[in-house]
Amino acid sequence: MAYSDKVLDHYYNPRNVGSFDRADPLVGTGVVGAPECGDVMKLQIRVNPLTGLIEDAKFKTFGCGSAIASSSLATEWLKGKSVDEALDIKNTSIVEELCLPPVKVHCSVLAEDAIKAAIKDYQSKNSGAASVAEHATIGA
Amino acid sequence: MSDSVKLPIFMDNNSTTRCDPRVVEAMIPYFTERYGNAASRNHSYGWEAEEAVEHAREQVGQLIGCSGKEIIFTSGATESNNLAIKGVASMYKKKGNHIITTAIEHKAVLDPCKRLERDGFEVTYLPVDKLGQVSPGQVAAAITDKTILVSVMAANNEIGTIQPLAAIGAICKERGVLFHTDAVQAVGKIPVDVEAMGIDLLSLTAHKIYGPKGIGALYVRRKNPRVRLDAIQDGGGHERGMRSGTLAVPLIVGLGAACELADKLRETEVPRLLSLRKRLQDAITAELTDVGLNGHPTERLPGNLNLSFAFVEGEAMMMGIKDVAVSSGSACTSASLEPSYVLQAIGVGDELAHSSIRFGLGRFTTEAEVDFVAKQVVTAVNHLRDMSPLYEMHKQGIDLSTVEWAGH
Numbered sequence: 354m355a356y357s358d359k360v361l362d363h364y365y366n367p368r369n370v371g372s373f374d375r376a377d378p379l380v381g382t383g384v385v386g387a388p389e390c391g392d393v394m395k396l397q398i399r400v401n402p403l404t405g406l407i408e409d410a411k412f413k414t415f416g417c418g419s420a421i422a423s424s425s426l427a428t429e430w431l432k433g434k435s436v437d438e439a440l441d442i443k444n445t446s447i448v449e450e451l452c453l454p455p456v457k458v459h460c461s462v463l464a465e466d467a468i469k470a471a472i473k474d475y476q477s478k479n480s481g482a483a484s485v486a487e488h489a490t491i492g493a
Numbered sequence: 494m495s496d497s498v499k500l501p502i503f504m505d506n507n508s509t510t511r512c513d514p515r516v517v518e519a520m521i522p523y524f525t526e527r528y529g530n531a532a533s534r535n536h537s538y539g540w541e542a543e544e545a546v547e548h549a550r551e552q553v554g555q556l557i558g559c560s561g562k563e564i565i566f567t568s569g570a571t572e573s574n575n576l577a578i579k580g581v582a583s584m585y586k587k588k589g590n591h592i593i594t595t596a597i598e599h600k601a602v603l604d605p606c607k608r609l610e611r612d613g614f615e616v617t618y619l620p621v622d623k624l625g626q627v628s629p630g631q632v633a634a635a636i637t638d639k640t641i642l643v644s645v646m647a648a649n650n651e652i653g654t655i656q657p658l659a660a661i662g663a664i665c666k667e668r669g670v671l672f673h674t675d676a677v678q679a680v681g682k683i684p685v686d687v688e689a690m691g692i693d694l695l696s697l698t699a700h701k702i703y704g705p706k707g708i709g710a711l712y713v714r715r716k717n718p719r720v721r722l723d724a725i726q727d728g729g730g731h732e733r734g735m736r737s738g739t740l741a742v743p744l745i746v747g748l749g750a751a752c753e754l755a756d757k758l759r760e761t762e763v764p765r766l767l768s769l770r771k772r773l774q775d776a777i778t779a780e781l782t783d784v785g786l787n788g789h790p791t792e793r794l795p796g797n798l799n800l801s802f803a804f805v806e807g808e809a810m811m812m813g814i815k816d817v818a819v820s821s822g823s824a825c826t827s828a829s830l831e832p833s834y835v836l837q838a839i840g841v842g843d844e845l846a847h848s849s850i851r852f853g854l855g856r857f858t859t860e861a862e863v864d865f866v867a868k869q870v871v872t873a874v875n876h877l878r879d880m881s882p883l884y885e886m887h888k889q890g891i892d893l894s895t896v897e898w899a900g901h
Contacts, residue, residue, distance in 0.1 A: 387899070388883060391808075413880050415804065416809065418809050421809060
């Protein structure tokens, strides 16, 4: 399969690889996919409590080159956005930016799912009522 | 340090091989000068073509320990397997309708078997053990009074595991059942002798042994017992009536030359390949943890190495070793991932199957190539593990099998 130059660039020079402390209340973590399906994406955001903007994002991905590129690109796009703006990131934009072929569209869907899961995690930690329950599951 | 190796490096010799220049040289006159039809009996063009074909028949026979008269030329191993299995099934259907094979055969054996099932035959697909072997006891237990054919490959194309052919052959002989083996990966690489191993039918192809593509052969035993086959295609009655069609003289000459060369070189090639394979495996495992060997550690084709790299995904792995032509254990297309059925049969989990790489070393593989490949593999796996959430969890001591994944 021929990969686009952008996919190759993200594959060889992935942006923002790494991890934040999941227990940090300012961090939202999304883990989507399953090893037997061939992709697992972990995407994390850290929100600045004063500005409400995503000040940093990190990822780790087990998956094909397109999955790695989709999550790497997602972390680039997340930085500097508000949580609400981040929810507007659509998989189709990732497909377009990386020129993903139809068989790789699912990689972009996974990246969008990871963004939403990370934001949901952050929001549940910071909405007061849900935070207790959330700590119970993450603490394990 | 790459010693100016030519990129990409071909390390996929279980899929096909480079045609040996000595084989090409032997073939050339039969395209442009000695281009007669081997079936032409009334002029010298025909005679010299026939002579070349008969010589090639002997060369093939020599490699597997049979008479040239027992060799039927085909277009390749797929045709040989089809002819053996369907030809026997059709010829012996009054005697019985049961066929025994294994779960890890090539599709060219499995699919003819499946077609026969649709036509009323019963097929037993024997499972293999963790190393990829079927035991003679399993074969013996599966034989019924309806069994007409046992088809067990000599060596597996993906994991390189060699089957106990002689023991299986002995059981078939004792029970009066024909024994076919798909020996495509084995002939020329390990000793194969149809007498010593009790083989009644054997498929082989030229392009796996440094010969041309498009030519293969089927060994059909002529005595003890005399095996009969119903032909698949009708025509001029060539090849003892079992395979009609004008003989591809230049290709047949190439197959013959390839067989003779493989026979002659085997004694030096086997230790050389074993040493190169060890060099590759050692270089990789010295630098990386969590690398698994798929297949048998010793009962294995000398040039085959199949490794699983935990916590990295196969396609990404292939991207990382872009200067190396190898095969992976999966074909990742859209959401439907199909892990290799051979790896599944030996109990390799789907995620490990996806990250399995088959290295096929061959006659033209050099030490410098092996070193280059090892280095690129190590670099790629480290690069991918640095970004793998699974590797991170593994290092934190999390047992991945206990994690509840949010599958999609």
